[in-house]
Amino acid sequence: MNRQRVAWLFLAPALIVLGVFFLLPVLGALALSFTDYDLYALADPRNVRFVGLHNYGALLHRPEFWAALGHTVYFVVVGVPLSMAVSLGAALLLNSPLARARAFFRTALFAPVVTTVVAVAIVWRYLFNTKYGVINALLAWLGLHPVDWLGDPHWAMPTIILFAVWKNFGYNMIIFMAGLQAIPAELYEAARMDGASPWRQLRHITLPLLQPTLLMVAILTVSGYFQLFAEPYVITEGGPLQSTVSVLYLMYDEGFTWWNLGSASAVAFALFLVMFAVTALMLRLSRRSLREGEWA
Template identity: 70%
Template structure:
């Protein structure tokens, strides 16, 4: 049998599954975004009209869409660097000779990643309860007045960012830990002989050698954080004052609360274009950094 034909024979089932369960739904959603498909069209297809780019232009004139986009950018710009910094710090600690019981700590720090996000978000909501929460109880012990963590427009998004960082940093930690273990130890031995401190080793050896891994972690984290939904849905319902309404939460309300499925599909593709653009920009900046 021809090797090329055999190769296509083996990959055809996988391509068929991808086409049926991914490509076709994406094409159907894009077609839906070009119509005014809503609850009336769902009941009677005669009410369905082709509007072209009307949904996209209408979204760009909707203040709530821009507010949700701003909230999402706030979440990404603060949460991504914080998550990477915490992940790198944990990976450095686990890779150091000072860490004992490394296996236990790796499992414990990775455990939040595999927990059910809805269940954990409910627990965190009680932790940050204004009257009965453990956080405000601890603050009261040191004389700090209670803070309305999830009911204040100023504190709700930072609280969700803190929860998201705690929930997701273990995944990046494992990737960064693998990158750290791939760095030749001879470089550190030579640096110690030359009298380099820990911070100089981190700046001149660890971080430069981790650039490809850091780029991968940054892209994965950024694309994931742009898809913020479960945290505000469970903890704040997009409030207060829409301060935690993300683009995905806005899409959810458009599609399943107001049944504007055409507009909701348009939101999804605008978010896809945004993530694609940010990812391409990060890849270009990463290549420039490697060439420099």
């Protein structure tokens, strides 16, 4: 009996914090999303009315929401595979027995991960400046036309994706390196004896054995990338022509610029549902492909 009490005392501080500042607000967000909580309610809570699913219905009819969801999905669909490919490439290079000065290269490649998003996003803004930016100067030196990176609605999101890849690839690189080191070296030796090329070793040994790691990394990266906010907030302020407004950007604007906390909560929950569905789908597809792999 006494032991039970001790255990709960040890748990209490953390559970209270998580309960009061996370669980309670999450439930509150769900409740809020069924109300018309707005600036008037902020002034006087008696102005709140229950509106059922109205916020969700209205969301489905708002072009801004679909646009924001589209931008976010674009960021995820292009950004995640690109990030993972760069991470895997870097991990394979670092893991090669031929690589020199591995500790130095690992630190250098990982450094962007620990930097502050806001600070390096500002750096990005100047590097990709159309007229004075170093990137366009480099393009000119190579004899290519300058690109209006942040002023052209077609280029703004790709620029943000490049930023995200640069900033984040080091994280998954470390995880892939651990995964690669867990693959038994004998497999590669046997493959080399049989005369398998490095490319075939990658396809038939490395990638299949790395599959669990790949799946976990994919799921974590997808849910991270769905939460796009600081990058467009700092680099483009959602522009040009709203082309980089993400779902969270919309939620922030709706909630903290216009104080429509009811409909902003609906935006937050819609994002959560999309993320949940995508994760569940990824798990399911990967399970099926694993099973088929076993039969083949």
